[in-house]
Amino acid sequence: MDETLGRVEALGGSVRSGPNDMPWGRRVAHIQDPDGNPVNLTRPIPAR
Known part of the structure; x- marks a missing residue:
């Protein structure tokens, strides 16, 4: 996702916010x- 956010800019x-790891298992x-x-x-x- 970090690479994608760099491309957006x-x-x-x-980028308005994030990326943030949410407790329900999603990065947003x-x-x-x-x-x-x-x-x-x-x-x-990603699984650790």
Whole structure:
């Protein structure tokens, strides 16, 4: 997800919050695309 967030910023979007590991086993980030639309990104937390 960190690589994806870097690409978001490189392409004109912005990271609004995160990434954060949630207690229910998901990693979550909130971004805004270049047009101002909010987008939520989520993925499973990798097993350790």
